[in-house]
Amino acid sequence: MLFILCLVMVAETNVVDHQSLPASEVPFFVKGSKIEDMDETLSIKSPVFGQVHVTESDSAELSSSQMDVKSLEEVPEQCIESAILQFSPSIRSGSFADIGPRRNMEDEHIRIDNLSSHLGSVFKFPNPSAFYGVFDGHGGPEAAAYIRKHALRFFFEEINFPRTCEVDDVFSEGVENSLRKSFLLADLALADDCTVNSSSGTTALTALIFGRLLMVANAGDCRAVLCRKGEAIDMSEDHRPTYPSEQRRVEELGGFIADGYLNGVLSVSRALGDWDMKFPKGSSSPLIAEPEFRQMVLTEDDEFLIIGCDGIWDVMTSQNAVSLVRRGFQWHDDPEQCAKDLVMEALRRNSFDNLTVIVICFSSPENREQPAPQQRRFKGCSLSPEALCSLRSLLELNANQ
Numbered sequence: 419m420l421f422i423l424c425l426v427m428v429a430e431t432n433v434v435d436h437q438s439l440p441a442s443e444v445p446f447f448v449k450g451s452k453i454e455d456m457d458e459t460l461s462i463k464s465p466v467f468g469q470v471h472v473t474e475s476d477s478a479e480l481s482s483s484q485m486d487v488k489s490l491e492e493v494p495e496q497c498i499e500s501a502i503l504q505f506s507p508s509i510r511s512g513s514f515a516d517i518g519p520r521r522n523m524e525d526e527h528i529r530i531d532n533l534s535s536h537l538g539s540v541f542k543f544p545n546p547s548a549f550y551g552v553f554d555g556h557g558g559p560e561a562a563a564y565i566r567k568h569a570l571r572f573f574f575e576e577i578n579f580p581r582t583c584e585v586d587d588v589f590s591e592g593v594e595n596s597l598r599k600s601f602l603l604a605d606l607a608l609a610d611d612c613t614v615n616s617s618s619g620t621t622a623l624t625a626l627i628f629g630r631l632l633m634v635a636n637a638g639d640c641r642a643v644l645c646r647k648g649e650a651i652d653m654s655e656d657h658r659p660t661y662p663s664e665q666r667r668v669e670e671l672g673g674f675i676a677d678g679y680l681n682g683v684l685s686v687s688r689a690l691g692d693w694d695m696k697f698p699k700g701s702s703s704p705l706i707a708e709p710e711f712r713q714m715v716l717t718e719d720d721e722f723l724i725i726g727c728d729g730i731w732d733v734m735t736s737q738n739a740v741s742l743v744r745r746g747f748q749w750h751d752d753p754e755q756c757a758k759d760l761v762m763e764a765l766r767r768n769s770f771d772n773l774t775v776i777v778i779c780f781s782s783p784e785n786r787e788q789p790a791p792q793q794r795r796f797k798g799c800s801l802s803p804e805a806l807c808s809l810r811s812l813l814e815l816n817a818n819q
């Protein structure tokens with residue numbers, strides 16, 4: 419029954435309501451060359467957030483012009499630019515953690531959808547601003563728990579985190595530098611803290627969103643994956659000793675790999691803690707806490723980000739996960755449920771690990787009420803307009819009886 423109702427909505431989109439061409443089919447945003455660049459002029463000064471969704475400005479544009487692609491191409495360059503610059507992700511997130519078949523849970527995570535309201539009295543952040551982290555522990559839960567507990571101190575308070583409302587190149591470089599410092603600081607803190615066993619360690623993956631800037635920093639084998647129009651884009655590299663670039667680095671630093679394990683004991687090649695393998699401080703160990711970075715300027719094509727610990731990626735490709743979460747969003751639009759669905763699917767595929775997932779969605783719920791996503795969903799369904807019309811009248815007939 420639900421299915422049929424949805425079809426009717428499509429019928430209305432296609433046949434009746436010509437005003438609402440889906441954003442994905444408007445060649446409008448592809449035109450500007452600035453989408454991928456950090457534009458100097460981009461500054462998120464006023465809280466445009468939550469008001470300007472691209473689909474809205476779209477339909478305003480469309481209703482005042484004729485409904486063909488040609489007229490869209492004639493929209494003055496300035497309007498196109500401003501529509502791109504106005505795009506501001508609307509952030510919602512959910513998470514789910516499962517202990518898996520093992521006995522202790524060693525994963526920890528952190529999820530802050532609005533950094534300004536969290537730390538706002540001290541810091542000035544662009545809007546929106548969000549922070550996420552997944553810390554996957556090994557050799558006991560202490561290291562991961564310790565990093566989680568002190569994350570805000572390491573990532574914002576004890577370093578000179580850039581304080582500004584403008585998102586530009588200088589800012590993104592500043593964020594990268596301070597993230598690097600945070601990882602190293604947190605690593606050293608684990609060495610000094612006597613409550614953390616020196617054989618305990620943790621991987622760390624953090625994602626920051628400032629305005630349209632997404633910055634991922636990773637040390638270890640958690641993974642962040644972006645969904646862009648349904649396609650999976652990896653936002654991190656798994657740091658496994660067996661991966662060629664990591665293997666080279668490890669061997670240059672005098673480490674060895676046995677059976678895929680670093681120095682025969684560890685399945686990751688980067689981690690915080692594990693001071694058993696790093697002592698003395700300052701010596702060059704093949705196991706490092708130095709993160710790798712990836713950044714992206716988000717556009718309206720970017721739907722959500724998944725962050726998962728390795729237990730997920732052991733049994734699923736990035737694209738598997740993106741497709742599953744995307745179906746979930748179309749069905750229930752609940753990031754928490756999407757995270758749970760993903761963990762359940764990994765369990766069903768016999769993942770042998772503890773499992774943690776965060777799903778961060780970049781569009782507000784009311785976007786969903788608009789026809790565009792619905793139409794995208796049924797793109798593959800090829801009922802003719804005639805068939806849809808007769809289906810509609812059939813249903814109307816039923817409803818009136």
Ligand SMILES: *[C@@H]1O[C@H](CO)[C@@H](O)[C@H](O)[C@H]1NC(C)=O
Pocket residue numbers: 465467532533534535536538545546
């Ligand atoms: C985040 O919190 C700040 C301060 O409380 C508020 O001004 C801002 O509108 C919030 N942003 C979002 C996206 O809700």
Ligand SMILES: *[C@@H]1O[C@H](CO)[C@@H](O)[C@H](O)[C@H]1NC(C)=O
Pocket residue numbers: 557558615616617
């Ligand atoms: C640290 O962990 C190792 C291995 O798990 C254990 O043998 C040792 O007793 C622990 N040390 C402390 C101080 O808890």
Ligand SMILES: CC(=O)N[C@H]1CO[C@H](CO)[C@@H](O)[C@@H]1O
Pocket residue numbers: 520521522523524525554555556557728729771772
């Ligand atoms: C108790 C447990 O299963 N811990 C595991 C959680 O995941 C990490 C990363 O794969 C493992 O190293 C832990 O042993």
